Amino acid sequence: MLNGIGMGVRVVCPYCGFGCNLLIDPKSRRVKPYPGEPNRGKLCPKGLYALEHVFSKDRLKHPLKKEGESFRRISWEKAISEISTKLKEIIEDYGPGSIAFIASSKVTNEENYLIQKIARLLGTNNVDNCARLCHESSVHALKLTLGDGVQTNPYSDLERFGAIMIWGYNPAETHPVVMQYILGAKRRGGKIIVIDIRETLTMRFADYRLVIKPGTDITLANAIMNVIIEGNLYNKEFVESRTTGFSEIRMGVKKYTPEYAEKVTGVPAELIREVAEVFAKAGSGAIMWGMGITQQISGVENVLALVDIALLLGYFGEKGGLYPMRGQNNVQGAAYMGTLSEFLPGYIPLSDSKFRRKVAKMWGVEDLPTERGFYLTEYWDAILKGDLKALYIVGENPAVSDANALKVRKALTKLDLLVVQDLFLTKTARFAHYILPAAAFCEKEGSYMNSERRIQWSFKVCDPPGESKPDWEILVMLARALGLKGFDYSKVEDITREYFKLFPALRNRSIEELKARGIIIPAPRLYVDSFNTHDGKARFVAVEQIMPWEEPNGEYPLILTTVRLINHYNTGEMTRRSPSLAKMSGESVVFISREDAREYGIEDGDYVIVETRRGSLRLKAKIAKIQKGVIAIPFHFDANLLTNDALNKAGTPEFKFSAARIRKIEKENYGTKCDEGKG
Numbered sequence: 001m002l003n004g005i006g007m008g009v010r011v012v013c014p015y016c017g018f019g020c021n022l023l024i025d026p027k028s029r030r031v032k033p034y035p036g037e038p039n040r041g042k043l044c045p046k047g048l049y050a051l052e053h054v055f056s057k058d059r060l061k062h063p064l065k066k067e068g069e070s071f072r073r074i075s076w077e078k079a080i081s082e083i084s085t086k087l088k089e090i091i092e093d094y095g096p097g098s099i100a101f102i103a104s105s106k107v108t109n110e111e112n113y114l115i116q117k118i119a120r121l122l123g124t125n126n127v128d129n130c131a132r133l134c135h136e137s138s139v140h141a142l143k144l145t146l147g148d149g150v151q152t153n154p155y156s157d158l159e160r161f162g163a164i165m166i167w168g169y170n171p172a173e174t175h176p177v178v179m180q181y182i183l184g185a186k187r188r189g190g191k192i193i194v195i196d197i198r199e200t201l202t203m204r205f206a207d208y209r210l211v212i213k214p215g216t217d218i219t220l221a222n223a224i225m226n227v228i229i230e231g232n233l234y235n236k237e238f239v240e241s242r243t244t245g246f247s248e249i250r251m252g253v254k255k256y257t258p259e260y261a262e263k264v265t266g267v268p269a270e271l272i273r274e275v276a277e278v279f280a281k282a283g284s285g286a287i288m289w290g291m292g293i294t295q296q297i298s299g300v301e302n303v304l305a306l307v308d309i310a311l312l313l314g315y316f317g318e319k320g321g322l323y324p325m326r327g328q329n330n331v332q333g334a335a336y337m338g339t340l341s342e343f344l345p346g347y348i349p350l351s352d353s354k355f356r357r358k359v360a361k362m363w364g365v366e367d368l369p370t371e372r373g374f375y376l377t378e379y380w381d382a383i384l385k386g387d388l389k390a391l392y393i394v395g396e397n398p399a400v401s402d403a404n405a406l407k408v409r410k411a412l413t414k415l416d417l418l419v420v421q422d423l424f425l426t427k428t429a430r431f432a433h434y435i436l437p438a439a440a441f442c443e444k445e446g447s448y449m450n451s452e453r454r455i456q457w458s459f460k461v462c463d464p465p466g467e468s469k470p471d472w473e474i475l476v477m478l479a480r481a482l483g484l485k486g487f488d489y490s491k492v493e494d495i496t497r498e499y500f501k502l503f504p505a506l507r508n509r510s511i512e513e514l515k516a517r518g519i520i521i522p523a524p525r526l527y528v529d530s531f532n533t534h535d536g537k538a539r540f541v542a543v544e545q546i547m548p549w550e551e552p553n554g555e556y557p558l559i560l561t562t563v564r565l566i567n568h569y570n571t572g573e574m575t576r577r578s579p580s581l582a583k584m585s586g587e588s589v590v591f592i593s594r595e596d597a598r599e600y601g602i603e604d605g606d607y608v609i610v611e612t613r614r615g616s617l618r619l620k621a622k623i624a625k626i627q628k629g630v631i632a633i634p635f636h637f638d639a640n641l642l643t644n645d646a647l648n649k650a651g652t653p654e655f656k657f658s659a660a661r662i663r664k665i666e667k668e669n670y671g672t673k674c675d676e677g678k679g
């Protein structure tokens, strides 16, 4: 069943990083779930309706060039020739460091591979993808302690574990299909522990529910370790033989008693004790986490604290795993292909001269640039300072997805050249000098990598509309026009074959195998016998509580966080064009507690204005199970007009914490200019 024929064409879901396969009947366009791994016959609503945006009348069909305030249709030849000429001029005038690329966690491995190849051959490491906004904190912390910045075990292991901790992560809405594995563990007697700042849908399935004050995760993690160490519940043999730095941790968590942690986190000391004991005595366990952990100023340190818990208990190999659940359908692949400004393909550091020269040689040059590029979250200041002059964006919508969006939008107006390659005329594309129409996921072939590091092939179902083309074909045209060598690919497999050569784990594997079954690299289960560090041991790193960057005060007394809804996806460009999904999600809302609503005279369904130091937004209030003093906005609705762009050590903004205020709009003012806000 090479491409699922007989049941439909097998395609990778274009939404989340769980990586479900869809079976599509090309004639009726009916979508069915693939019965095999990883989705085992299940899909969430986004997968089921994944074709609707593809057939939207809004699809871009021709290359466009900005003229005055509007866009004019031009030919591919003219577009590519004008873009490449302008890029070459900018490089000549200001050097290769003045141009930057944003790669896409929505496009294939092959396409991401080409984007970083072009950037690096032009002489810059200014190439980044949305992992920067997402799990880059996890990558940095995991590399430092274990050796690799990735999920350690396959999904199927989850079912066997005695306990699962779900921390700052709401899979019931964000990776619905992984819930069958989590509930599988529960059916076998496994305990489910959920830690969030609000009562999420995922919490309904939990045995233990810990509602924590925003930004206090390190204190809770340290208190859990305090109980484990004081109670002698840690795995001494594992700690001794497979780790270093235990004494540092023992000292580090001493002051974090459950009673102290109760004061900081709001979680009762008794509950902290019970949860620590249950998790330690379970015998095996997983820690899964998401954006509640990484999108904080302490994102890297938060992850270090979670790794420390797993190391104390020896929850690795057969006994457990760490699951930084990846967000976008190909964010894991984009990183492996090298579209991160601090890493070469395979997360190899730029400073690894042996590997760097090997790649360079394969590409027919002496060497590649060695200096780290800007993080994409640093692009905006670099543009405003005049350091970046050209930006080439493939499948990313930073005018909506990056923090402090008004600043991003201002920066986008300052470029000498902005190219956007997308399916739609997005908010970002409106700022572009050139817009290039891309084919959607089911209109091309190629491979994607999901959160468990499974590379999967996605087959073609139908032709792209108008003159739109697969991203890889557009990139090949661009590279050739730029005069770069090594882009004579005639089909997508030629690129697959090239990236296979870079990874030792793929050396003896074939594209046929990839197409038939998919391949997990480097191996399904990591660290069974040793860690990927110089001495084979994992490293404990003790961390102290770090407080959020922006403290609430009299003027902005509330804490604003941003979250996700099951039927909406990221900046909404795809889901809003999917009538079934758009209908299920409705309009933009802010979740507020009953107590705060009463205090501000707000009733469910009233319109309100939410303001921060960056901007303001008009939303509909929805009373929800959220702690007093905290409000939450699904980020799909321009929430970034409000968010804080303070960056953590991995370059991720603190999307999960801004000081904010709220006020009700009186009914007679609905629909007038004054309720529109600055955004």
Ligand SMILES: Nc1nc2c(c(=O)[nH]1)N[C@H]1C(S)=C(S)[C@@H](COP(=O)(O)OP(=O)(O)OC[C@H]3O[C@@H](n4cnc5c(=O)[nH]c(N)nc54)[C@H](O)[C@@H]3O)O[C@H]1N2
Pocket (backbone or CB within 6 Å): 016, 017, 134, 167, 168, 169, 170, 171, 173, 174, 175, 195, 196, 197, 198, 200, 212, 213, 214, 215, 216, 217, 289, 290, 291, 292, 293, 296, 326, 327, 328, 561, 562, 563, 564, 565, 566, 567, 568, 569, 570, 656
């Ligand atoms: N339906 C849907 N699915 C998606 C996406 C989507 O947009 N829509 N996007 C995909 C992407 S790119 C990603 S990265 C994943 C993200 O998946 P998740 O990480 O599950 O997404 P979020 O809802 O952003 O954040 C998770 C939780 O963090 C909590 N939180 C906020 N602040 C804190 C805090 O200080 N401490 C703790 N412990 N928790 C906190 C929030 O209340 C929220 O429930 O989802 C992917 N799947």
Ligand SMILES: Nc1nc2c(c(=O)[nH]1)N[C@H]1C(S)=C(S)[C@@H](COP(=O)(O)OP(=O)(O)OC[C@H]3O[C@@H](n4cnc5c(=O)[nH]c(N)nc54)[C@H](O)[C@@H]3O)O[C@H]1N2
Pocket (backbone or CB within 6 Å): 014, 104, 106, 107, 130, 131, 133, 134, 135, 291, 295, 327, 328, 394, 395, 396, 397, 398, 400, 401, 402, 403, 421, 422, 423, 424, 426, 438, 439, 440, 441, 471, 562, 563, 569, 570, 571, 572, 573, 574, 635, 639, 640, 643, 655
């Ligand atoms: N406030 C707040 N902001 C956040 C977050 C948060 O939790 N809170 N989460 C952050 C996270 S985790 C992430 S991952 C980012 C996501 O940020 P983005 O990646 O900017 O968001 P998407 O809406 O997924 O944008 C993907 C774009 O790719 C286009 N596209 C889809 N398929 C293709 C294709 O085949 N080819 C091309 N060329 N284009 C395609 C879509 O039309 C869309 O415009 O947002 C971040 N922003």
Ligand code: SF4
Pocket (backbone or CB within 6 Å): 013, 014, 015, 016, 017, 018, 019, 020, 039, 042, 043, 044, 045, 046, 047, 048, 174, 175, 176, 177, 178
């Ligand atoms: S869980 Fe993720 S991959 Fe699966 S159907 Fe839903 S959005 Fe697609």
Ligand SMILES: [Mo]
Pocket (backbone or CB within 6 Å): 130, 133, 134, 135, 326, 327, 328
């Ligand atoms: Mo993400």
